[in-house]
Amino acid sequence: MKQTHTPGDIADNWNADAIYAKAERYVQKMQTTEVDSWEYALWSSLSLELLARAALANVNPVLLAETGKNWDSLYQSLGYTPKAERFSPKSISTNEVVSRLRSIFEGFTTDDEKFCIRHTGKRNSELHSGEAAFEGVDKANWQAEFYVTCSSMLATMDMSLADFIGAEEAAVAEKIIAAWTDSSAKAVLGDVEAYRKVWNDKDAGEREGLVAAAKAWASRQWGHRVNCPACTTVALVQGEAVSDPTQSLKDDEITETQHYLPNQLECIACGLKVSGLSKLTAVGLADRYKKTQVYDAAEFYAPEDEWGDYEPDNNER
Amino acid sequence: MIDRVLAKEIRQRTKKCGYTFIEQFRPDLEGIHAAQSIGSLASLRFGENLSHLVPRAKISSTPNTYSGIYGTNDFPFHTDLAQWRTPPRYLLLRCIVGFLEVPTLLVDGHSLMREAGQEIITRALVRPRRPVNGKVPLLKLFQPNAFGGVLRWDEKFLRPGSPIGEHGVREFGKAIEQCVPIVRSLLKPGDTLIIDNWRMLHARAAVPADCNARHIERTYLESLS
Numbered sequence: 001m002k003q004t005h006t007p008g009d010i011a012d013n014w015n016a017d018a019i020y021a022k023a024e025r026y027v028q029k030m031q032t033t034e035v036d037s038w039e040y041a042l043w044s045s046l047s048l049e050l051l052a053r054a055a056l057a058n059v060n061p062v063l064l065a066e067t068g069k070n071w072d073s074l075y076q077s078l079g080y081t082p083k084a085e086r087f088s089p090k091s092i093s094t095n096e097v098v099s100r101l102r103s104i105f106e107g108f109t110t111d112d113e114k115f116c117i118r119h120t121g122k123r124n125s126e127l128h129s130g131e132a133a134f135e136g137v138d139k140a141n142w143q144a145e146f147y148v149t150c151s152s153m154l155a156t157m158d159m160s161l162a163d164f165i166g167a168e169e170a171a172v173a174e175k176i177i178a179a180w181t182d183s184s185a186k187a188v189l190g191d192v193e194a195y196r197k198v199w200n201d202k203d204a205g206e207r208e209g210l211v212a213a214a215k216a217w218a219s220r221q222w223g224h225r226v227n228c229p230a231c232t233t234v235a236l237v238q239g240e241a242v243s244d245p246t247q248s249l250k251d252d253e254i255t256e257t258q259h260y261l262p263n264q265l266e267c268i269a270c271g272l273k274v275s276g277l278s279k280l281t282a283v284g285l286a287d288r289y290k291k292t293q294v295y296d297a298a299e300f301y302a303p304e305d306e307w308g309d310y311e312p313d314n315n316e317r
Numbered sequence: 318m319i320d321r322v323l324a325k326e327i328r329q330r331t332k333k334c335g336y337t338f339i340e341q342f343r344p345d346l347e348g349i350h351a352a353q354s355i356g357s358l359a360s361l362r363f364g365e366n367l368s369h370l371v372p373r374a375k376i377s378s379t380p381n382t383y384s385g386i387y388g389t390n391d392f393p394f395h396t397d398l399a400q401w402r403t404p405p406r407y408l409l410l411r412c413i414v415g416f417l418e419v420p421t422l423l424v425d426g427h428s429l430m431r432e433a434g435q436e437i438i439t440r441a442l443v444r445p446r447r448p449v450n451g452k453v454p455l456l457k458l459f460q461p462n463a464f465g466g467v468l469r470w471d472e473k474f475l476r477p478g479s480p481i482g483e484h485g486v487r488e489f490g491k492a493i494e495q496c497v498p499i500v501r502s503l504l505k506p507g508d509t510l511i512i513d514n515w516r517m518l519h520a521r522a523a524v525p526a527d528c529n530a531r532h533i534e535r536t537y538l539e540s541l542s
Binding site: 029 | 402403436439440452454457460479480481482
């Protein structure tokens with residue numbers, strides 16, 4: 001068998017190098033503006049979206065193509081020329097881009113994803129509404145996260161922040177990130193301390209009741225059980241899968257294990273909630289955990305049964 | 318095909334120096350066959366792979382060519398088809414009629430990059446002076462890739478595409494002005510110069526009136542045997 005219809009070069013709208021070059025152009029434009037200005041933030045958001053798209057296209061350009069209504073964009077992203085009249089390539093939304101990056105790359109965290117959605121959301125408001133979304137926004141509220149997220153994306157392409165914004169600016173960025181991490185950690189530790197104080201002020205009877213309720217709650221919920229950093233009661237950590245599931249068969253039972261990286265903690269006893277890997281790192285609960293599920297082998301491999309809730313078909317009854 | 322020893326020597330030398338010169342290589346062969354014996358021909362988007370390079374006066378050429386811009390004066394240092402996202406990897410120049418007075422000049426782009434500032438050149442964006450296939454692609458002066466990277470340079474066909482692009486083009490231009498070129502004359506029939514077009518810049522000296530019979534064959538290769 002021989003392939004008779006061979007693809008050509010990948011068009012620039014799907015080409016990772018081309019998309020990266022545009023992200024680089026926008027970040028260089030950002031660097032020519034005042035760091036406290038709305039223009040600086042706007043260019044950063046434009047650059048961020050393109051960097052995300054470059055990272056995904058670098059896995060495979062096909063991942064960027066919109067496949068909802070027809071297959072022309074998918075076809076073009078493979079290096080072919082669609083025959084459709086007035087063809088205009090369509091790509092997936094930015095939210096979908098970052099969701100895919102999070103699923104593919106362990107180093108691209110839920111925090112990165114959330115920041116992208118927030119920052120590009122502001123960009124949408126800036127460009128498509130009367131709202132001056134970036135006007136007066138303090139750079140302290142986004143700049144460190146911008147650099148952290150860019151670093152995560154660049155790492156997927158075996159690149160560093162210095163490659164993207166230059167060594168001098170990258171050194172400044174590292175300091176900004178360190179300061180932000182430190183203040184973020186202090187903030188969450190402050191929250192923990194406040195919850196601990198409220199917990200300790202409760203009378204013993206109330207605490208006992210809450211501990212019992214928390215134990216019962218935790219046993220019924222999915223999640224990784226840990227001790228709450230404020231009240232030490234059993235709490236639950238939820239996370240994102242960061243490895244492929246592996247199955248092993250023993251005595252007609254399939255054991256499936258998968259590694260997760262935490263992204264939120266909830267304690268129903270004292271009410272503490274911590275969201276984001278960086279904050280969980282500050283309270284010492286950022287370790288990966290392993291989720292194990294056991295299935296009956298027959299159940300695991302059985303074909304899906306549309307009428308599974310009924311007894312087996314029996315036309316005699 | 319050339320023998321294994323010569324093929325290996327060409328590969329190693331080109332990797333080390335960025336170019337290989339072979340004196341009077343198989344002058345009996347047709348140009349395209351000589352090129353095919355050294356490597357795999359690159360697939361080009363237009364025209365034939367083999368071109369006949371002969372001096373042309375400005376007036377008798379078109380402004381989309383170096384002859385149309387520079388005539389028989391010096392051609393400046395450049396990499397071939399720098400305006401393409403992926404220019405051909407190797408360039409093969411083969412002498413049909415040569416003159417000592419019209420040498421080919423070479424300079425190692427990696428040295429120029431170091432001189433101009435590696436970081437700036439890697440971040441410098443450029444764009445073709447005119448659309449390529451109806452689009453204006455953004456390109457990097459140095460695009461890292463799995464093979465080390467693609468360095469592109471053309472002072473006529475490329476324009477800066479970003480603030481660092483302006484800076485990079487300026488610094489790279491200065492590095493070229495200060496460089497000491499390697500001089501290679503294609504003199505005898507079959508004299509062959511294989512150039513790594515992702516690394517080396519090349520230029521042609523001016524053509525005096527009595528050297529108008531100069532005739533060089535050029536082919537592009539995507540890999541060496």
